[in-house]
Amino acid sequence: MGLLDREHSVAGPGWSRWLVPPAALAVHLSIGQIYGYSVFNKPLTRQIGGDLTAATGAAGDWSLFQVGLIFSVALFFLGASSALFGKWVEREGPRKTMFTSALLFCGGFFVAALGVKLHSLPLIIFGNGVLGGIGLGLGYISPVSTLIKWFPDRPGLATGMAIMGFGGGALIGSPLGTALMNRFAGDGTLGVGTTFLIMGAAYLVFMIFGAFLVRVPAEGWRPAGWTPPVTQANAMISSHNVLVDQAFRTPQFWLLFAVLFLNVTAGIGVLGQASVMIQEMFSDAVRGAGLGVTAAAAAGFVGLLSIFNMAGRFFWSSTSDRIGRKPTYMVFFALGAVLYFLIPLFGRLGNLPLFVLCFAVIISMYGGGFATIPAYLRDLFGTANVGAIHGRLLLAWSAAAIVGPSLLNGFRDRQIAAGVPAAQAYSTVMYIMAALLVLGFVANLMVRPVASRFWADHNPAPAGAVSADD
Template sequence: MSSVADSSRGPRSAPFFSKEATIAPPGFSRWMVPPAALAVHLCIGQAYAFSVFNAPLTKVIGITQSAADDWSLTTLGWIFSLAIVCLGLSAAFGGKWLERVGPRRTMFTAACCFGGGFLVSALGVWMHQIWLLYLGYGVIGGIGLGLGYVSPVSTLIRWFPDRRGMATGLAIMGFGGGAMIAAPLSVMLMKHFQSATSIGVAETFVVLGIAYFISMTIGSLAIRVPAPDWKPAGWTPPATTQKKLVSSNHVHIDQALKTPQFYLIWLVLFLNVTAGIGILGQASVMIQESFKGSVSAAAAAGFVGLLSLFNMGGRFVWASASDWVGRKNTYFIFFALGALLYYGVPHFAQGGTIVLFVLAYCVILSMYGGGFSTVPAYLADMFGTAYVGGIHGRLLTAWAAAGVAGPVLVNYVRAYEVANGVVGADAYTMTVHIMAVLLVIGFVCNLLVSRVNEKHHMTESQLAAGK
């Protein structure tokens, strides 16, 4: 009798942070899940606004201007790169863990890491120890970024099998929009805490760390996963369509690494991200140098926020559009249009046409964001949904690699140009032309993507056994 009573409680008897405890009850609305995802992604999207801290962090000692012992921009650039590297690595290694323990525990762990990373970084600013910023925001915060990134994505794909692109757009648009909130908020907080002996960055880190921990924790508590046999009312899985490369079969995480399609899509993501992430990391400084004397620090922060808005909107719009035009065709647009815009940006800057300069980067960043939100659906189309969370996590190593390549291209190519007497807008000309070439290469990689060979598909018995 007691065993029957125990079994009737179902998920309620499971530990609170277990996967079983997050299974939604019958009648649960799937539209309750996107807000939980946004509560996490709007926080970790702060990474895109980190450039607003770069200039102040070069004056930690000098306060009003850089002192001899202050950090340089190239030294500070590695904080953002480390965070993206750790994002990709934690997503890759945490993908399998996510599938085993569920999104609630994964998202709460992300909240602890991301919020805690800010506190460690604040200590680094107070002590003026750059390694603490590398450890805090770069490593610990980067782990929080990766775990917080993948868990809502895989969950929403399962809730919206009928609109995969829209689902990934809903999950990931918050990451792109986080900077829209974080950039002006960070500037405001730094001004509030600024004094004769402090630039206000350390205090700002403390406030942001606590606020982000609370928001991400709320999201982790609200998340739910569908029951194994759940599907939307009235929805029938579509037949496999050769034209759109949509497969009804499933490929195991480990088997996906043996397919050429995985590596082609890896390159597609790597090249698309490399072409955009370096610009995001230095957006505030870049526009001030390109239009010296015309753009203030506050206006540059507004530029970062505007890029964030298009980054966020592009994630939803492009991913939703991919449900109709196909993932492969969507990436064709990204690479072709992006290459043309990158080629034109130096001419806009040299001509002093700030409106075209800003508009070009807004479109570029919309496609950059769209690339992130479209790729999980691309993977689900190619490899099925059974292990898409883990496969997506491993693919994000492309983001980790791009997190180094993009900022290095922007920072060090610019430094080389300046050392050779090139100043202002011209210092970025070579960089954006390199970006255009990378997008052309990405166009070719996307062209080579084809259907996964049947030998990699899982059988019914393998699916049932989970291997």
């Protein structure tokens, strides 16, 4: 176990920093499977009836709302564990954190498989939601501060590389899950239980590979030929460090908390129910017999969103290195609000290409927001505690993981109960998402540089604080 300690993962002379992105991707592509979890939702709601073509489940089957809790709980524990263990991640280093993440995330699949076999939703929620969610949190933040330290010359690019894989996880997980369920559909669980076992084992191998590949830079290391830029006191990029407990007291932290919460809320509900939503909005009843979006096509839609989620994380975070973090978020909120407002119109017109295009752009900015926020934090608070600060900020993700899917699913269910056709049941929530993005625009507009009274060199670190060298 000593091989997992931080001191055993310090890079030696000549070690290439470009080996860190593959290590991060090995973990993030695995845990990013959570974005493709919606392919399991409908099979999980037909475990007793066993008929995926039925309009409703049999007596005793779970509802879509109940199954949707798995996704929400997982992302809640992602944010909660990131905040709770942020200091531990900074202290112990990425190798031990990524290894622990692998055990929890993949172990959650094994527990969930047992829950499917026993038809126990609480056991599935505990496995994929609680254990898997904690594994998500540790695996999500562990490479971020490491890559920022390796790439101080290009922090946006670095965080884009770190988080790009998480957005692309569904690109692998969604078709893999669908193919495995089709292959093992006769196992008495519509293939869900066996699929969970196989995916858990496969992801475990990849995540442990990433854990042992990763390295941290030696103390004082800098890229060849690079010197830290000299910044002005009122610049948005600071050369000073703010420790995590001080950062928690700044208005900038809470404004960015609102920025992340509102951006995530507006996108996460769609990702959680993307497969079901497009099938209902473009069903045979809307487009004509045999012309509706099938389950296979819906899985392709989830995969397409995953591509844009992943590409957006790299594109927008890299763009933020050139235009700045604050202007980048202005684009997210302004353009996103317009697109959400247009989506119900395209749905009513039955215009599937424009509908898909709108969501592709929205999800690219959703992913870009995740990849840009660590660099935003680095600009405002410095590099010393950026991992721990990022972990605490991800509590916004936890809150959004509850609010976003609940808004979408809750409004959908109430609209359908009131007699609104399923194809039109999503319109109201799209307008709400547009309004949330307007609020996010205002919050981002209010962000200013951190006052000097919060800087670490003005406030000596208290005993037990996490320093840049821990």
